[in-house]
Amino acid sequence: MAQLTRSSIAAALSLLLAACSGGEAEAPPAIPVETLTVSAREVPNVIELPGRVAPVRVAEVRARVTGIVERRLYKEGSDVRAGQPLFQINPSELRASYAQTKASLDRARATAANAAAVVERYRPLVAENAISRQEYDAAVAASREASANVAQIRAQLDAASLQLGYTTVRAPISGRAGPAQVTEGALVSQTDATLMARVEQISPVYVVFSQSASELLNLRKSMSDGSLELKDGQMVEVRLTLANGSEYETPGFIDLVDFSVDETTGTVALRAEFPNPSRQLLTGEFVRARIYAGKVPSGIAIPQRAVMVNEGGSSVYVVDSAGNAALRPIETGALVDGMWVVQSGLQPGDVVILSNFQKLRPGVPVAAKAKAKAAGAKATGTKPAGNAAQKQAPAKSQER
Incomplete structure (x- = not known):
């Protein structure tokens, strides 16, 4: 029994020694992936801002007379x-006031007519010295006063008519x-x-949002140095994402940029006008606006599927110089037509991985299995060193 045990231990030790004396461990197999070689291209300069829908005009209907x-x-x-x-x-009181004023006007007109008749009778008499000049002048003054009284009461009647109309x-x-x-x-x-109701004009509508004054300054600087193409007087298109995540189908255009900065928030107000024939946009509704403010001549955009977004930010897998996967943090802008606009983190010539993320880890060798195409550029597959290692491993095994 002891002899059997000693022989078993010896066999195990010989196996262990054989394993230790063997050749080097085989390299892990390269993971097949699709890749895209980053290149500079013209991309839209999209600014995303929150906003609210506002009516084009609002009229407060208020009482202009007192009543029930x-x-x-x-x-x-x-x-x-x-x-x-x-x-x-209820117009009863104002109707009575109107009738009273009208009666006063009729009386004033009768008085004026009588005063005018007296003047006409006195005119030939004063020429014949049948009456004194003083009496004639008094009659003329009385006629003028009566005419002025008619004009005054007529104005009062017009005011009473307005009040009755209100x-x-x-x-x-x-x-x-x-x-x-x-x-x-x-x-x-x-x-x-007294406020009685409100009337809002909601076709078309405005969407009002605010942009940081510093970002607006950066935008103007980019326009001046040529890194952003936006012509003076060019219509700036705006598209909306509604609160439920759906896209509003009709674009609008910027029609107002305020010339002052809000001292409290440090922002500048902007406004866009949108057609609203179906009344889908409601006053006060929260929306997200994507402002297409010109184009960046040498920008970078990559497919949406290449970007991983989490609480720490956005990142992509790239192929490093050794042919291994490397995790690269990036800063993304807007998502336009299924492409993320990259603001920083990638340079032209970088090779971005587009597939097989569930198997990828930093440092794992990768092998391009196909070329992927993107708008404005062709993806270029790479053949990393991991492939050579994988091909050499069987040869070593055969030697053993």
């Missing part, structure tokens, strides 16, 4: 046209009328200018 609201004449949330009646305020509250602009702020039976006041 009798009726609401529109459907809340419906489209209204300019001049359409929205509310009816009892029918009308939409000042065409647009969508919001919910009523008052109900039937409510007292509205001319003095307080």
